[in-house]
Amino acid sequence: MIRFEHVTKRYPDGTTAVDDLSFEVAEGELVTLVGPSGCGKTTTMKMVNRLIEPSSGRIFVDGRDIAETDPVELRRRIGYVIQQVGLFPHRTVLENTATVPRLLGVKRSAGRARAAELLDLVGLDPSVYGDRYPEQLSGGQRQRVGVARALAADPPVLLMDEPFGAVDPVVREHLQNEFLKLQAQVRKTVLFVTHDMEEAVRLGDRIAVYGQGRIEQFDAPAAVLGAPATPYVAEFVGADRGLKRLSVTPIEPADLEQPPVVHLDDPLPRDLGSRWAVVLDGEENLHGWISAERAGQSGSVRDHARRMEAWLPVGASLKQAFSTMLQHDAGWIAVIDEEETGRFLGVLTPARLHEALRRSIDADAQDIARAEVALESIATVPPTGPVTKD
Numbered sequence: 511m512i513r514f515e516h517v518t519k520r521y522p523d524g525t526t527a528v529d530d531l532s533f534e535v536a537e538g539e540l541v542t543l544v545g546p547s548g549c550g551k552t553t554t555m556k557m558v559n560r561l562i563e564p565s566s567g568r569i570f571v572d573g574r575d576i577a578e579t580d581p582v583e584l585r586r587r588i589g590y591v592i593q594q595v596g597l598f599p600h601r602t603v604l605e606n607t608a609t610v611p612r613l614l615g616v617k618r619s620a621g622r623a624r625a626a627e628l629l630d631l632v633g634l635d636p637s638v639y640g641d642r643y644p645e646q647l648s649g650g651q652r653q654r655v656g657v658a659r660a661l662a663a664d665p666p667v668l669l670m671d672e673p674f675g676a677v678d679p680v681v682r683e684h685l686q687n688e689f690l691k692l693q694a695q696v697r698k699t700v701l702f703v704t705h706d707m708e709e710a711v712r713l714g715d716r717i718a719v720y721g722q723g724r725i726e727q728f729d730a731p732a733a734v735l736g737a738p739a740t741p742y743v744a745e746f747v748g749a750d751r752g753l754k755r756l757s758v759t760p761i762e763p764a765d766l767e768q769p770p771v772v773h774l775d776d777p778l779p780r781d782l783g784s785r786w787a788v789v790l791d792g793e794e795n796l797h798g799w800i801s802a803e804r805a806g807q808s809g810s811v812r813d814h815a816r817r818m819e820a821w822l823p824v825g826a827s828l829k830q831a832f833s834t835m836l837q838h839d840a841g842w843i844a845v846i847d848e849e850e851t852g853r854f855l856g857v858l859t860p861a862r863l864h865e866a867l868r869r870s871i872d873a874d875a876q877d878i879a880r881a882e883v884a885l886e887s888i889a890t891v892p893p894t895g896p897v898t899k900d
């Protein structure tokens with residue numbers, strides 16, 4: 511979908527910002543560009559929508575050489591989200607979101623209807639926020655409007671330059687999660703610039719780790735964490751690789767323990783057989799938990815059950831699990847099948863969390879070993895047929 515072929519950018523003062531860059535982003539793929547300040551990420555990005563012209567090399571979007579595409583027409587097919595969102599201060603949220611459709615000649619009412627849909631999609635109720643002005647929003651809300659606006663013309667490609675860089679870490683994590691859910695629905699081809707390795711790992715289907723003007727490694731997050739291609743990447747990824755791995759390893763049903771379970775309308779058992787039990791409602795949805803100290807008292811489970819706050823949907827990351835445990839000072843967390851239905855699946859304990867982390871590290875080691883064997887066999891077995899170039 512996006513292809514760079516030997517692209518170099520030299521600024522007039524002699525700075526080589528990007529040096530002979532070749533890579534490809536597949537349709538519907540999210541690639542994060544990560545690296546230290548000044549390594550050429552933004553220059554790479556801005557060459558895609560022709561805000562910057564390369565000095566040499568070619569860039570293709572959807573099979574077309576962009577040098578031969580009218581920049582205005584090109585930019586209609588490319589959504590652009592930046593850190594300083596650039597909302598028009600004197601236009602409402604709805605008007606801001608509808609800007610591009612309006613420029614494209616969409617009627618006012620249709621543009622507003624589409625804008626309302628998009629605001630909903632990014633988690634802003636249009637009936638609450640639609641008529642506000644940008645200054646009446648929080649930083650995180652403004653970023654969401656920026657994303658909605660970029661999606662308004664339904665472009666196949668999105669360029670995002672540190673879109674969540676200006677918000678605090680908690681809001682940032684929230685926006686990242688929302689954006690992942692959104693991307694699962696809209697499946698845009700995305701180039702996402704960040705200098706935060708954790709963000710790159712979390713969001714990217716693949717990560718391009720930049721050195722000075724060059725890509726040092728272009729690979730899936732687990733591979734970058736598990737097998738850094740160069741000492742530079744290893745250093746950039748950092749010593750806390752295990753911690754970063756927590757954010758790319760999802761909780762799986764096999765990681766869960768099955769604790770004793772009681773139901774809300776059961777009479778209180780004499781003995782729980784454990785220090786605590788999970789309490790479910792009649793539809794097997796999570797309600798809360800009950801302590802063994804309550805066993806044998808009068809009344810039903812409902813009278814003694816306590817609400818459960820430490821819970822997550824399956825598929826959430828081990829990092830979220832760990833931070834939920836810390837936040838609620840909980841020795842375990844309940845895991846449900848998804849946020850909407852709430853069916854209880856089991857509990858994640860610290861021991862199980864550790865096992866899940868080991869599983870992910872071992873799986874990676876096996877992948878790397880398999881890749882090495884495959885490489886060796888390519889190197890030692892002479893090709894039997896004509897060698898074709900694909």
Ligand SMILES: Nc1ncnc2c1ncn2[C@@H]1O[C@H](COP(=O)(O)OP(=O)(O)OP(=O)(O)O)[C@@H](O)[C@H]1O
Pocket residue numbers: 521522523525526527545546547548549550551552553554705
């Ligand atoms: N207009 C310009 N003229 C000269 N040099 C420039 C220009 N724009 C950028 N550069 C230089 O090109 C290099 C790459 O800049 P670029 O903005 O692409 O980096 P970046 O990785 O996006 O950095 P950051 O994370 O700080 O935004 C830097 O050395 C920068 O100083």
